Amino acid sequence: MLSKTDELNQWSNLDHKQQIISKFNSSCSVCGGFHMSSDHWKFMAEDMPKEPVEMIDDLIKMGVYKPNTLKVAQTVNAADIRKTLLLRAAGKGNPQRERLVLELAKQAGGIENAFAAAFGANAGEFFGDVVHNSEFSRRRFLKNLAVGAALVSLTNCAPNQQSQESVTDTANAPVIVDNLEKKDLRIGFIPITCATPIIMSEPLGFYKKYGFNAQVVKMPSWGAVRDSAIAGELDAYHMLAPMPIAMTLGLGSASFGVKLASIENINGQAITVANKYKGKINGPADFKGFNIGVPFPYSMHNLLLRYYLATGGIDPDRDVKIRAVPPPDSIAQLIAGDIDAYLMPDPFNQRAVYEEAGFIHKLTKELWPGHPCCAFAASDNWIDQNPNTFRALNKAIIEAAGYARNPANRVEIAKAISERAFLNQPVEVVEAVLTGNFDDGLGNSRSVPDRIDFDPYPWQSFANWISSQLVRWDLQGDSKVKTAIAADKYEEVGKEIFMTDLARELAVELGQTAPDDIYRTETLEFDTFDPANPQKYVDEQIKKYGV
Structure with missing residues (x-):
């Protein structure tokens, strides 16, 4: 007292x-x-x-x-x-x-x-x-x-005169969005950690916050995502960053206009090799004769794999066999010996270690720190018909990406997206990927906090690099890519498909930091990419490595 x-x-x-x-x-x-x-x-x-x-x-x-x-x-x-x-x-x-x-x-x-x-x-x-x-x-x-x-x-x-009970500054306070053309949405995704912002927005309430009754729909393969997009069965989708470019240009399918609204993740992939090759793989030249899986022809995985192999004197179209493998099937094919290695999204690299089926040879972060992988996308027609819905939905995804970027939130997110309806993976596997604390299958415990990261800004330099590699490898073999992306059209293609200005605008509205520039010089493991001269970059690569 x-x-x-x-x-x-x-x-x-x-x-x-x-x-x-x-x-x-x-x-x-x-x-x-x-x-x-x-x-x-x-x-x-x-x-x-x-x-x-x-x-x-x-x-x-x-x-x-x-x-x-x-x-x-x-x-x-x-x-x-x-x-x-x-x-x-x-x-x-x-x-x-x-x-x-x-x-x-x-x-x-x-x-x-x-x-x-x-x-x-x-x-x-x-x-x-x-x-x-x-x-x-x-x-x-x-x-x-x-x-x-x-x-x-x-x-x-x-x-x-007013009670403080009226304060609504909370993380999940509803956002009033006027004139939403559509509230019930179906958003397609592949069950990989690259889709984290799209997936987590359902259980963690980001869709609901913006007034949506959104259902994330698990898809079996990237081909199924593409076909469902064209058929109008989905409102928006999780796509590989090169897919909107390929689909808009009619590469691998009929031409279908798609916009890349924001980047889902950067980094987040790895080259995983079957355990029987332990001690035998030291660099790209050691992959000669391998059967190697990638998730889709028009993927960062395929382009980065080709980039890596070529630096070791390997012709990706002659010295190895690269084929599309749906990510959920990758471990089974690795165990069965149908493929010797793969460059896949997580959690399938970490799951291979967990199952003692393979080891992580190289993180793609080591090939290109900060490279894009997956994206949030929607068709030109759907955006035109639902402009307010699209803007609000993209904003929800960008906010979720910002939340996922904070390492303090990763454990919570891992638990939310590991469930059967989403990734259907052991939570410790997903947590190892998201936190960057993991075993590589070679006896090493590694800590790489940005093994995967989440930065929604779609740099135009990303688009130019992707286009340069589509030209370099001419995946359809009929020079269609080279015709579609002529030496003077790189910038035109990127600005038509990557919605960089809108992503910046929405990020600033959310209080996130967004660059003023749309291009930057990209530093890869074996060279530097100047987005102002993509064709020169391709010519130098071919001259240096012969492919």
């Missing part, structure tokens, strides 16, 4: 704090609410209690926020609170400033580090992630809840 003297001293100190707050703040001219000035944070650091629960009690007494805010804080993700606070405090509602804030946060090592730098060395302690820790103490929970409640109050316009 406090003595009367102590109580008087406490309230005297409280009056002093209220005077400081009054000095630095004024009511909002729009809502009449309570707003903190930039000097508030100095005051908080110097004069407020150090224990968060005591601080919250002080703030309640001062009327800074109401106890009802605690109810809201329980539903607010701590990471979103930090991000919101940073953007509102430093971005001041200016999109360009907010992009700068996010870029600076990225340079600082993430929102956690940036928040600590901005608001004090102990900020991270207050925001430890206890939600997923079943062993947390009541005290630890109260600390996080208390600080979360404070930030909800401080980062929202709080009218004096």
